[in-house]
Amino acid sequence: MTVPVPALRLEGIVKTFPGVRALDDVSFSVMPGEVHALMGENGAGKSTLMKVLGGIHQPEEGQIIVAEVPTVMTSPLQAKSKGIVFIHQELSLAEELSVAENIYLGELPKRSFGRVDWGSLYAQTDAILSKLRVGFDARTRVGDLSIANQQMVEIARALTVDAKAVIFDEPTASLTDAEKVVLFDVISDLKAQGVGIIYISHRMEEIFKMTDRISVLRDGQYRGTLVTADTDEDEVTQLMIGRSLDLTRAASTHDLGDVALEVRNLSCGHLFQNVSFAVRRGEVLGFYGLVGAGRTEIAETLFGLRDPSGGSIHLDGKEIRITSPVDAIRMGLSLVPEDRKGQGLVLGMNCRDNMTLPQIGDLTAGPFVAEGAEIAIFDQYRDKLDIRTPGWKQTVGNLSGGNQQKIVIGKWLSMHPSVLIVDEPTRGIDVGSKSEIHNLIRELAAQGYAVIVISSEMPEVLHVSDRIVAMYSGRVMRTFTSDEVTEDNLIQAISGIASEQVA
Amino acid sequence: MKAGKLSTFLKSGAIWGFVVLELIFFSVAGEFMSLSNKAFMDLDNMLLLLKQSAPIGIIAMGMTIIMINGNIDLSVGAIFALSAVVLLDSMTWTMFAGLGDWVIPVSWLLALLTGVVLGAINGLIVWKTGVDAFIVTLGSMLGFRGLVFMYNGENPTSYLNWTLVDFAEAQFLGLHTATWFLAVVTLVIWYVMTRTVHGRNAHAIGDNREAAVNAGIRVGPHILINFIIIGFLAALSAVVFYSESGSVNPNDGQLYELWVITAVVLGGTKLAGGSGSILSTLGGVLAIQLLRKGLGHIGADTETVNLVIGLILIAVLFLDRQLNLKGKEELKT
Structure with missing residues (x-):
């Protein structure tokens, strides 16, 4: 028997971004007919690696080898032509077109004079669909399909080429249990056809059910490959998080005040259900969970951007109703949103105008804005938060991520809120500024603010929080005090493992 | 001059550079190609040009804030015409017969009120339904124009009040009445956009609506106010123009919306909203008027x-x- 050739092999991939070594000598290979899990925390380098593989980023060093042929990837389309196909978490389909048109988008079979050969288009598509054993046909409008079936269309699209390797990126994020079963069947079929599969997921249960081997990335470095049958969750977790944390746990040394915000059994449709927690003045309450676990949605509900479907919110012991951000701000809640540029800042405006945006209605002299008062506020919080900018006239879009985030935080602090909610405080911020933001959050708690921090980065949430709420698919799995929490029990709680005994 | 000022100046000043270029070009070309022996840069000619810029210019100021806010208003031409009809027709109403020349301020008020109401209708629909302003005002453009025709059929509405004509043709410090209106409107709107809370919030909404909502800004009322302002200005433009001409055709003001938008866009205001300058819009208005007049001057x-x-x-x-x-590419690297 000949030694099988890897369907896809990565050798010594290095990719750096300014200030970050995103991928540091990453090598691993996928055999034909193998399901290979790629694991790692958020920020470990998985998505960068996939972007290198898809030709979106060019690696500085290293080689991509497809079926023993070294290949330079220049674009996702070119990667596809080499047999490397991506099934992304976010679907990219034209909803108004039929399944067949979507699958052959850009490559529709033609007859003379550029007419579409509908007959062979539908025939080819139905042939592929029958392999997938799906319950819809080539003529169905994609917009009429469920999310799971739309994902099937993406997969069918992958099958139109002679795929050597198919990469699934968090494929089950938006699927129901029944739909997952169908997806797993399809993956098994692909596997039986000798396609190499890279399976990216945080969900241990799926990993252990579906995969043959598990490769782990941590801080951009390849940490090893385990054979799934010979390992267990603990070993994988160890490999994923076993770094020497330079972020030490920072439990509060100051006394906590009264409960500022309490949430009882708050629900919002299917996004999250029966969420209860309380945060005291002087406390940092962390929220940790996978993307889609409902953390951001809770923040948005508290800030009046979503209407709760049940439960109650209490501020300083009194029940309140929040129907809009205007209400929330008036009552002393403020939100530093997840998407700083899209939701937090008016990028074309200057620093001062951004900082005073929520309160210029109160900063007036006659009909005009009192610019002197605005500049005073800006100066005060520039000094307090150490915002580095040439001056208030600087357009916010030109600042670094860390300084932008400080502007958003300063914007709310200048309103003297009682509760500050920070969603992904350091997303897209370089390492140096990260610890500054972390210290700032600790300091704000010490000054008596009640702070809620939502984060997808475990070291961050461990570092800044006094207590941590672990969420999994819209539910609070467990609330940890800083004495109880370990990387292990936290990652298990947010993966939906061991929920029963601790719930 | 502080750092960054020069580039800002170049950007906002570009339209004025274009205006100067036009002046030079038409002066020189006029020497050779003009049918009249009068110089293009003749003072009277320039004063007239300013006066003729007023009807489009006054509306363009309103369009600038609408567009900075991230909307658009296609119905300004129809509002212009309907306000003009109200202005001229109300002067003949029997209930005002005893007023003498005092009918003038009453008719003005009625015409301006017409603009305010029509603008408020647009604004309320955009706010409350969430339908795109382009679609809403496309509809109201047709609808308002329909009202104009319902009023008097295909016939022009005419009324000349000589006191009014004298006022409209007057010159104060050399500038015509219409020019003064344009100047005052420009100044007021400039103050509104640069110095008031409304102006600041309108900018923020146009640049990043989501961030504005997250900062607790009520988006709807600002949109409404802007549509009221542009409705008022479209009516004011009609008041200024028809006080002098005294006769409105049901088709008057057609394509005004396009001229106005052209002027605003030439002035550098982004169609997508968030950025724009009142003074540059004035430059855009003058640039267009200069082109029209200048090309006419050289016989086009x-x-x-x-x-x-x-x-x-x-x-x-x-x-x-x-x-x-x-x-943008520079920003990326």
């Missing part, structure tokens, strides 16, 4: 004028896009 006919303005508009936007693309 209306069709040629339209062709040239169309080409220039596309060229300017293409240049702007290239410059902005370059800026």
Whole structure:
């Protein structure tokens, strides 16, 4: 028997971004007919690696080898032509077109004079669909399909080429249990056809059910490959998080005040259900969970951007109703949103105008804005938060991520809120500024603010929080005090493992 | 001059550079090609040009804030016409017969009120339904124009009040009444956009609506106010123009919306909202008027004028896009 050739092999991939070594000598290979899990925390380098593989980023060093042929990837389309196909978490389909048109988008079979050969288009598509054993046909409008079936269309699209390797990126994020079963069947079929599969997921249960081997990335470095049958969750977790944390746990040394915000059994449709927690003045309450676990949605509900479907919110012991951000701000809640540029800042405006945006209605002299008062506020919080900018006239879009985030935080602090909610405080911020933001959050708690921090980065949430709420698919799995929490029990709680005994 | 001022100046000053270029070109070309022996840069000619800029210019100020806010208003031409009809017709109403010349302020008020109401209708629909302003005002453009025709059929509505004509044709410090109106409107709107809470919030909403909502800004009322302002200004433009001419055709004001938008866009206001300048809009208005007048001066006919303005508009936007693309790439690296 000949030694099988890897369907896809990565050798010594290095990719750096300014200030970050995103991928540091990453090598691993996928055999034909193998399901290979790629694991790692958020920020470990998985998505960068996939972007290198898809030709979106060019690696500085290293080689991509497809079926023993070294290949330079220049674009996702070119990667596809080499047999490397991506099934992304976010679907990219034209909803108004039929399944067949979507699958052959850009490559529709033609007859003379550029007419579409509908007959062979539908025939080819139905042939592929029958392999997938799906319950819809080539003529169905994609917009009429469920999310799971739309994902099937993406997969069918992958099958139109002679795929050597198919990469699934968090494929089950938006699927129901029944739909997952169908997806797993399809993956098994692909596997039986000798396609190499890279399976990216945080969900241990799926990993252990579906995969043959598990490769782990941590801080951009390849940490090893385990054979799934010979390992267990603990070993994988160890490999994923076993770094020497330079972020030490920072439990509060100051006394906590009264409960500022309490949430009882708050629900919002299917996004999250029966969420209860309380945060005291002087406390940092962390929220940790996978993307889609409902953390951001809770923040948005508290800030009046979503209407709760049940439960109650209490501020300083009194029940309140929040129907809009205007209400929330008036009552002393403020939100530093997840998407700083899209939701937090008016990028074309200057620093001062951004900082005073929520309160210029109160900063007036006659009909005009009192610019002197605005500049005073800006100066005060520039000094307090150490915002580095040439001056208030600087357009916010030109600042670094860390300084932008400080502007958003300063914007709310200048309103003297009682509760500050920070969603992904350091997303897209370089390492140096990260610890500054972390210290700032600790300091704000010490000054008596009640702070809620939502984060997808475990070291961050461990570092800044006094207590941590672990969420999994819209539910609070467990609330940890800083004495109880370990990387292990936290990652298990947010993966939906061991929920029963601790719930 | 502080750092950053120069580039800002170049960007906001570009339209004024274009205006100066036009002046030079038409002065020189006029020497050789003009049918009249009067110089193009003749003082009277320039004063007249300012006066003729007023009807479009006054509306353009309103359009600038609408567009900075991220909306658009296609119904200004129809509001202009309907307000004019109200202005001229109300002067003949029997209930005002005893007022003498006091009918003038009453009719003015009625005309301006018409603009405010029509603008408020647009604003309320955009706010409450969430339908795109383009669609809403496309509909109201047709609807309001329909009202104009319902009023008097195909016939013009005419009434000349000589006191009013005297007022409209007066010159104060050399400038015509219409020019003064344009100047005052420009100044007021400039103050509104740069110095008031409303102006600041309108900018923020146009630039990043989501961030504005997250900052607790109530988006709807600001949109409504802007539509009321532009409705008022469209009516004011009609008041200024028809006080002098005394006769309105049901088709008057057609394509005004396009001229106005052209002027605003030439002035550098982004169609997508968030950025724009009142003073540059004034530059855009003058640039267009100069082109119309200048090309006429050297003997071109209306069709040629339209062709040239169309080409220039596309060229300017293409240049702007290239410059902005370059800026963005610089930001990326």
